[in-house]
Amino acid sequence: MASLTSMTSALLILQFVFGESSHKYLHEDHYIGQQHNPEHDMHVLLGNEDSEETKKLSPAEKRQRMMAIVKKIDKNSDKLLSAEEITLWIQHVYRKYALDDAEERFPEFDTDSDGVVSWEEYNMVAHDQLISFDDSAVLEDPEQESLRYLHQKERRRFEFADVDGTPGLNVTEFLAFTHPSEVDHMSDFAIEDVLSEYDTNKDGFISLSEFIGDVRSDEGNTPSQWEIEETVRFKDLYDQDKDGKLNREEQLRWVAPNSYGSAREEALHLIKEMDHDGDGQISEAEVLKNLETFMNSEVTDYGRQLHVSHDEL
Secondary structure, three states, X not given: OOOHHHHHHHHHHHHHHHHHHHHHHHHOXXXXXXXXXOHHXXXXXXXXXXXXXXXXXXXXXXXXXXXXXXXXXXXXXOOEEOHHHHHHHXXXXXXXXXXXXXXXHHHHHOOOOOOOEOHHHHHHHHHOOOOOOOOOOOOOOHHHHHHHHHHHHHHHHXXXXXXXXXXXXXXXXXXXXXXXXXXXXXXXXXXXXXXXXXXXXXXXXXXXXXXXXXXXXXXXXOOOHHHHHHHHHHHHHHOOOOOOEEOHHXXXXXXXXXXHHHHHHHHHHHHHHHOOOOOOOEEHHHHHHHHHHHHOOOOOOEOHHHOOOHHHO
């Protein structure tokens, strides 16, 4: 049987991998320090792939494939990309990443190949055993209590994802379990989860002090670089109404960055950066005007959708 330490570590890793992996595409490269990273903009439109493969495309191939993507985004075929069209596309792109990941992982957990992943199957694959705790008990041993808490949280997410009334998770429900930020109905779970961990005064909001938590600099009252960065992130990225606390919608911006609201924000940002004629939309010419600059960047890591069949998108 695995040790408590290894089991706790495994649960922590799974919480990170399943809960956060799909977030990275939207935010990890959006800013370099506090400076906007322009390469992120085309990353959002194109996806993520080895930059060396992108560099192998000729200018004509890049233009042709980019225009194919633009046509996919342009639902009304007016040769202009509106904020709504871009918003829906961003959601589509990252949900497809998440679905691909869930479909790839699913057979590993569906050990009896019956089309659903049971709680027992998930435990045996993820933890090598069926873990069982009394949910109402609080254990005296800190390590055991930590394991019980993480396992209880994991079980709640599993049950919240199971929406069809039959035991076990089908592929769609497995997507909700492994990538809750990509599935709208999981937003309630995400908010409940973040409030239970951060909302220490139980007022339904998250203040800056609650957001930063107990991690403090060891150098007296001088804030650490991490605290400074998190404070800026709280104030600039999440606290949109500037009232010093995060309400439900602002909490969703934090824990579910691929939600409609956050995708909309990214769409408006893209328009601001690329809309040179000020009509509030992005034309094909405006896309192409930025194309080579971003494509030929030495640090680019986008372009996934230039290398897949457009029937797959």
